[in-house]
Amino acid sequence: MGLTSQISGMRVRLRLTLLYGVLFLLSGAVLLTITYLLVGHAGSDIAMSQRSTSPSGEQGVSIFLGATFPKDVRLPEAERRVAEAIQEQSVRQHAEIMHQLLVQSCVALAIMAVVATVLGWLVAGRVLRPLQTMTNSIQHISARNVHERLAVTGPRDELKNLADTIDGLLGRLDAALDSHKRFVANAAHELRTPLTLEHALLEETVTDPDATADSFRAQFEQLMVVSEQQARLLESLLVLATSERGLDDLESVDLSGLTGDVLRAAEPEARRQDLAVTAEVRPARVTGAPALVECLVANLVDNAMSYNVPDGRVEVATGTEGAGSFLSVVNTGPPVPPEMLDRLLSPFQRLDRTADDGHHGLGLSIVQSIAVAHSADLTVRARPGGGLAIKVLFPAEEAFSVPVV
Structure with missing residues (x-):
């Protein structure tokens, strides 16, 4: 990979060098063309005057290089020949000067083109050096050292902004990997517990020489309970993974209707726990x-x-707030320390980690994941008398946008 990166870097450096060289040649050619035209135009307008004297001692006419004599102007033959000779000589001199200027300019342009190419190669290497350094650093970062950063110093320019953006991306990736590792470890622990219990129940049943049909039935009932807990755990993990992946098919959902259905299905459990549900x-x-x-x-x-607590209550409400819709669930319960609120939104977090009630601490983490997938705002606060007050505010239907996960 390092050799491929170096070859790719050389290609970019070569392209930049060629770009610098071509731009210099074009600029130099345009400059020399303008200079050549200006010199040629100025040379044709320069007038040189020479005074001549006739053989009789009288002052002659002025002779101008490049001038033409009208037919009605009669000059002595000697002066006319001198004027024509000077004129021809000046034309030849001007042509020779322009030729030398063109040749010398082309030679100078060719020399400077070589110099510009060498300088372009050096400048391109200087410009690409920070990029090459960042590329080498990124190639050495893996899951084992994702905590490392580029940490580019210097003025706030495009390369510094790029390096800071990559460092931010690495930071988010590091946090995601840590969260993934914790999730896998917690999931393995939560799955290991019922599997261990299942194995113990089966081993006890098999090794008991005095086992009866009633004891087998009791053991199988416990196995069914453990199996149901495993099924709920796997279903919760599947829902959590699905919600974190993002949404595919979007529909208009009747939040109030779904809430009513859920509350009707929960009535037997509420009566069993003597909870007042409003x-x-x-x-x-x-x-x-x-x-x-x-x-x-x-x-x-x-x-x-x-x-919740014995003779506790649960208050559920739905409605609209501003342009969006909300769901509010408030319950009594044991006091919740404020510092625990963020932890409760993480997978496998419960107030009482030793409680064996069939819950795995995935409920609120699933709620948060689904809220994020729907661009909803989730607010969780601890009530002074115990319990939680949770509110989910969904955006307006026309303003909904699927977040990038």
Whole structure:
């Protein structure tokens, strides 16, 4: 790769050198042409006067180089011959001077063309040297040392801006790789836990010599619960990956209708937990993927019900705000430290990491990912008495644009 980069750099340097040389030749040729024409025009207008005296001692006429004598002007024969000879001599001298000027100018232009080509090669190398340095540095950056930066110093010019832009890109790539590594590690940990539990249950069933049909049934019921948890985890990971990839098909989605459907489906769980659910569902429409919008609403409602307190409440509202539409979910619950809010939006983050309630800390991270995919603003704040107040503000339907992921 280094040899290819050097060859490519030499090609660019050669092209710049040829460009400099051609521009110099064209400029020099134009300059010499203008000079040649000006000198030639000035030479034809220069008049040299010579006074002659006739044999009788009288003053003769003035003779001008390049002048023509009218027919009615009669000069002595000797003076006319002298004038014609001087005129012919001046014409020959002017032609010879112009010829020498042209030859010497071409020689000077050829010499300066060589000098300009050499200087162009040196200047092109000087100009491309920072680019070559940046290219070599970038080629040595991989996933193992993506934290390194170009850190170009100097005045704020185009090359400095390019280097800073590349450093910013490397910084975002470094953060994305770190997030990916943490996500993979957390996902592996979350998947390892139910697999270990499954293996323990199966091993206990197989190795128990006094196992009965009832014990087998109880073990299988536990295995079904663990299997359902794994299925929910895999489904959540799939939704998270889909939302982070971006949106393909966009539709007009009835946000209020989806919210009503989710709340009706959650009524049995709300009654089981003795939660008071109040809803103020006003008409609201957004542009996006219906399945992802429904998943966003379901995760917010599930999060509000799962992390609540006995005899708690959940308040859900939809409507319009300005030109956009919003979804608001407020719930009671345990106090949430303000410094935990950003962490709760990351995958596999829960207030109580030891809780074995079938949740994997993906709910709010999925909500954030879907909100970003829909260019929506997600606001999460801790309530003074405990619980969270979450609001998702979707942009106006005509102003929606798919973000670059």
